[in-house]
Amino acid sequence: MDEIERTLEEFEHEIENADNLEAIKVIRVKYLGKKGKVTALMRHLKDLPKEEKPIFGQKVNKLKNSIEEILEKKHEEIIFKEKESKFEKERLDVTLPGARKTLGHRHLISRVLQEIEDVFLTLGYEIVEGPEIETEYYNFDALNTPEWHPARDLHDTFYISTKDGTLLRSHTSPVQVRTMKKSKPPIKIIAPGKVYRKDYDVTHLPMFHQVEGLVVGKGISVAHLKGTLDYFVRSIFGPGRKTRLVPSFFPFTEPSFEVYVSCGICGGKGCKSCGFTGWLEIMGAGMVDPNVFEEVGYDPEEWTGFAFGMGVERIAMLKYNVDDIRLFPRNDVRFLEQF
Amino acid sequence: MKLSLSFLKNYIDIPWDTKKLQDKLIMSGTGVEEVYKPWKGMENLKIGKIMDIEPHPNAENLVICNVDIGDNVKLVTSDRSLNVGDFVIVAPKGTILKNNVEVKENEIRGVVSEGMMCSLEEIGFEEKSTNVYKFPEEMSKDLKPGKSAYELLGLDDTVFELEITPNRPDCLSHIGIAREIKALCGNSLKEINIDIPKEKTIGKDTRDFIEIEIEDPNACPRYTAAYIENVKIGPSPLWLRRHLAAVGIRPINNVVDVTNFVMMELGHPIHAFDYDDIKSKKIVVRKAKDGEKILLLDGKEYELDGSELLITDGEKPLAMAGIMGGELSGIKETTTNILIEVAYFDPPTIRKAAKKHRISTDSSYRFERGVDPNDSEKVIKRVISLILQVAGGKAAKNIYDVYPKRIEPRSIILRKKRVNSILGIDISRDQIETILKALGMEVRTSDENFEVTIPTYRPDVEREIDLIEEIGRIHGHSNVPSIIPSFSIDHGGRNSYQKFRLNIVNLLNSLGYDETMNFSMINPEYLEMWGFQETIPDQKMVYIENPISKEISLMRPSLIYGLFDTLSYNFTRQNRDIKLFEIGRVFERDEKSETKVKETEKLAFIASGRDEKNNYFYKSNVNFYTFKGDLESLLYQMKMNNISFKASELPGLHPTRCAEVFCNNEKIGFLGQVLPEVAEKFDVKTTVFITEIDIQKLFNFYNEIPAYNNIPIYPYVRRDISFLIPRNFESEKILNFIIGFNKELIEKVEIIDYYTGKGIPDTHFSTTFSIYFRSKEKTLTDDEVNEIFENIIDEIQKKFNIKVRM
Numbered sequence A: 001m002d003e004i005e006r007t008l009e010e011f012e013h014e015i016e017n018a019d020n021l022e023a024i025k026v027i028r029v030k031y032l033g034k035k036g037k038v039t040a041l042m043r044h045l046k047d048l049p050k051e052e053k054p055i056f057g058q059k060v061n062k063l064k065n066s067i068e069e070i071l072e073k074k075h076e077e078i079i080f081k082e083k084e085s086k087f088e089k090e091r092l093d094v095t096l097p098g099a100r101k102t103l104g105h106r107h108l109i110s111r112v113l114q115e116i117e118d119v120f121l122t123l124g125y126e127i128v129e130g131p132e133i134e135t136e137y138y139n140f141d142a143l144n145t146p147e148w149h150p151a152r153d154l155h156d157t158f159y160i161s162t163k164d165g166t167l168l169r170s171h172t173s174p175v176q177v178r179t180m181k182k183s184k185p186p187i188k189i190i191a192p193g194k195v196y197r198k199d200y201d202v203t204h205l206p207m208f209h210q211v212e213g214l215v216v217g218k219g220i221s222v223a224h225l226k227g228t229l230d231y232f233v234r235s236i237f238g239p240g241r242k243t244r245l246v247p248s249f250f251p252f253t254e255p256s257f258e259v260y261v262s263c264g265i266c267g268g269k270g271c272k273s274c275g276f277t278g279w280l281e282i283m284g285a286g287m288v289d290p291n292v293f294e295e296v297g298y299d300p301e302e303w304t305g306f307a308f309g310m311g312v313e314r315i316a317m318l319k320y321n322v323d324d325i326r327l328f329p330r331n332d333v334r335f336l337e338q339f
Numbered sequence B: 001m002k003l004s005l006s007f008l009k010n011y012i013d014i015p016w017d018t019k020k021l022q023d024k025l026i027m028s029g030t031g032v033e034e035v036y037k038p039w040k041g042m043e044n045l046k047i048g049k050i051m052d053i054e055p056h057p058n059a060e061n062l063v064i065c066n067v068d069i070g071d072n073v074k075l076v077t078s079d080r081s082l083n084v085g086d087f088v089i090v091a092p093k094g095t096i097l098k099n100n101v102e103v104k105e106n107e108i109r110g111v112v113s114e115g116m117m118c119s120l121e122e123i124g125f126e127e128k129s130t131n132v133y134k135f136p137e138e139m140s141k142d143l144k145p146g147k148s149a150y151e152l153l154g155l156d157d158t159v160f161e162l163e164i165t166p167n168r169p170d171c172l173s174h175i176g177i178a179r180e181i182k183a184l185c186g187n188s189l190k191e192i193n194i195d196i197p198k199e200k201t202i203g204k205d206t207r208d209f210i211e212i213e214i215e216d217p218n219a220c221p222r223y224t225a226a227y228i229e230n231v232k233i234g235p236s237p238l239w240l241r242r243h244l245a246a247v248g249i250r251p252i253n254n255v256v257d258v259t260n261f262v263m264m265e266l267g268h269p270i271h272a273f274d275y276d277d278i279k280s281k282k283i284v285v286r287k288a289k290d291g292e293k294i295l296l297l298d299g300k301e302y303e304l305d306g307s308e309l310l311i312t313d314g315e316k317p318l319a320m321a322g323i324m325g326g327e328l329s330g331i332k333e334t335t336t337n338i339l340i341e342v343a344y345f346d347p348p349t350i351r352k353a354a355k356k357h358r359i360s361t362d363s364s365y366r367f368e369r370g371v372d373p374n375d376s377e378k379v380i381k382r383v384i385s386l387i388l389q390v391a392g393g394k395a396a397k398n399i400y401d402v403y404p405k406r407i408e409p410r411s412i413i414l415r416k417k418r419v420n421s422i423l424g425i426d427i428s429r430d431q432i433e434t435i436l437k438a439l440g441m442e443v444r445t446s447d448e449n450f451e452v453t454i455p456t457y458r459p460d461v462e463r464e465i466d467l468i469e470e471i472g473r474i475h476g477h478s479n480v481p482s483i484i485p486s487f488s489i490d491h492g493g494r495n496s497y498q499k500f501r502l503n504i505v506n507l508l509n510s511l512g513y514d515e516t517m518n519f520s521m522i523n524p525e526y527l528e529m530w531g532f533q534e535t536i537p538d539q540k541m542v543y544i545e546n547p548i549s550k551e552i553s554l555m556r557p558s559l560i561y562g563l564f565d566t567l568s569y570n571f572t573r574q575n576r577d578i579k580l581f582e583i584g585r586v587f588e589r590d591e592k593s594e595t596k597v598k599e600t601e602k603l604a605f606i607a608s609g610r611d612e613k614n615n616y617f618y619k620s621n622v623n624f625y626t627f628k629g630d631l632e633s634l635l636y637q638m639k640m641n642n643i644s645f646k647a648s649e650l651p652g653l654h655p656t657r658c659a660e661v662f663c664n665n666e667k668i669g670f671l672g673q674v675l676p677e678v679a680e681k682f683d684v685k686t687t688v689f690i691t692e693i694d695i696q697k698l699f700n701f702y703n704e705i706p707a708y709n710n711i712p713i714y715p716y717v718r719r720d721i722s723f724l725i726p727r728n729f730e731s732e733k734i735l736n737f738i739i740g741f742n743k744e745l746i747e748k749v750e751i752i753d754y755y756t757g758k759g760i761p762d763t764h765f766s767t768t769f770s771i772y773f774r775s776k777e778k779t780l781t782d783d784e785v786n787e788i789f790e791n792i793i794d795e796i797q798k799k800f801n802i803k804v805r806m
């Protein structure tokens, strides 16, 4: 074994045991430094006979290259290992839940109310609000419901003062009257808000929410009412849901309808949820009665219109399968936080 | 109203099955709430003939009947009145009798009874029976043992529970529904027999027996009477009982049953008096006197106020007109001579009286909605004819009809163009005419218009629009096209206040608050529990005059009561980390307002427990400053500047942890810690913070589109300083002082630390202020900043007499 081979063997042994960058640095100096072993061999070249010089020179160069290559590789290896162990020390359990910000929840009624509003906003309606405490005039008289009329029994009303004729509105229709008295047609509004009726049981609340709509224009017909409600029903309950107008009676519309939507559970074939009829009642609607127009000073020959009104709780119950209306005013956070 | 299909078939042939009929009625506006078979479960009732009766071996009061029902069955009964040869109704085992009583094969004291013999009560034909029913002699030719009693009695009936809208009194009868079906299918109505056989009349007129005087023809436009003598009061025949039972009317006696039957048949309520109880032989229809009293058939005495209409004998009241008969002049077992009344009363008069005295009868229900004033003759003749048939007797040869205020059928002009423009369809002249005629209207046409005469049983059809509705509902609305109106209005969308409010809702959700919606009505006791009753005068409160219960009888003067109640509900159900808010109106009396009440929309929110319940790196509980921070975050995010707080004392709140909130120096609300002793009254044993803000006031200061500021070019320089501040000092003063010290160069001041505890006296706290200096013109040097900073520190120490914390 010659000197060159021995040097390489020695180097390989040393590098084998080097496990940090500092050790590599020492080995590099030991072999490639000014006083290093390979440098010494290079210097030895000049002492050799001329004919041996090329071969020896080649061998030393090869040795130098090998050592450099190995050193470089080892260097990279160590850097990689060091990084690896640093990351390992910093390892986190990514499955541990995040420290979440607690976000609040919309009340389901408020959320459905906004869904309903948004449908009509896309059709260019205005949102109008009015007082919750009303006069008999706006709640009944102006709506073609005189004192003796049996239709007043349809709403059992909370009175603030029978003497003053002030009451808690039993529907948001007074807003329609107030709007018509204030502004000239055409009109396209919805009136959302709280309403009150003297009823409190599994299916009735003394306070609940309504959205009523009113459209007054020239040539407005039942076809426009139907088109609007079809659009509303499909937007809220999903495409494919059908609407049905069933003749009914309200004092302030003529003709009047109860509006049904096809049952989403059975698709109209009839099931327990829809009482085996295939249809679910969702609102009342109709063409504005000419008496109401006369009351607000519109000419019923020139203007026609339609109105509709729905209970927000009812829509929410149908859409979100809520089976107890009393959950809404109860405000149990275990309910609130589901939406 | 209950509609019996077998009852209905007396008046029209129905071309549809039950389901189709139901659909047809619903789609034309007659609501059908329920469909049921009233005698379901009784299909196996059989006619039985008693072949043999033997004593019960083990019981003296029982007998064993061997009854032929095709086969021979043994039936045990306690009815000792039965005889061999009697025909009875036998219910085999499995039969479901009235009130869901199931017939079983029973062993009765050692003898097996293979079913039972029924009384009329058990099949719903009688209120209270004492004996097993025996078919009468005259029926014997129809009676074959083993044949179906269900069929013989006509029990295969179907009843529709109808929901008739208040505008359609004409549908409160079987003839009314028959008329609807006629309009829908075109079949004609069957004749109703109103013949009074001559041999069953006497030579005198009704007016020979009674004098009729109507004092108030507006309230009673028509009064028709008929006299019948020598009737025999007794039970009604089976067919009559069955008709009444099907429609849910209790059989009483033959005369009263006939009046009820005819009411259900023709829709016109009828009253029958015991003629001999009318001592004066005179009927006077008049308004009651104030304070007058009347004893009605329900056994109650009513005190009248003068608005009620009475049927009197000239002195004493006999009946409250159209509502209920008097106790003293009704039909009794001993009655022999009767006076039948068929009248027409003004609907509002009847309604007011019925409403005032809280009486609702089948009669008042119809009169207050409006019966046909012009069917009286037909109705009274039908009653006479049936009474003569079921109770015998003889009738006066003529009725006595007093009709001082004739009600004529109305005439309405209907324009074809208007029909189509309202309904949005294209219906022909012929179709319109066909529908109107099918509805019983007389039609004269001229070009495109119609002159339509409305039968008086349709008081709801008063105007052209009402006729259009009729055409629409009979024609059907399923073919109406679906069109969205194309016109637009001046502006739409949410107005700025609605956007502002929605923004608040979304921000509070982001701050971790759940939205609640509480009743606007609260328990007035809450005021006292909160100690608020002293600060808000009771005359400002808005109470409900007719509440359902005390718990919801006061219109809330503040949102905090309901919100705290909700917190308490959740707290007592293991939910301890709570953040809730509500936006809604509060109420206060205001004589100037149209409704004498002022409504203000407010926002309230409430918090207790951990501030960030899902953040395990930040474990602080809600405290005054985190809570105040939530309010400030909301307000500053909405660019509500110029917000300030003043320490104040409010009832129900912690006296040294309570502030009033101002915006531009106007008070907009308060915030504070709920007094622990108040919280405990609601079972809340934790620290709770609450705030209420008048968002309508706040909105007045709101800028929807805030002005834009240039982004700074030069860097800031920051200096921090801590002060030792007495607890009763208002740090806001320091903040305002610093900000105001050099408006050019001081950009903002922040609080970066709050500390109490070790090294700080109990009476003080330490706060670190971080001041940001920045110039719009250049980069500030340390020297420039230090000079201002040191001046600030010096002046604060001198001005407020507080010390820097080293």
Ligand SMILES: [Zn+2]
Binding pocket: A263, A264, A265, A266, A267, A268, A269, A270, A271, A272, A273, A274, A275, A276, A278, A279
């Ligand atoms: Zn269904």
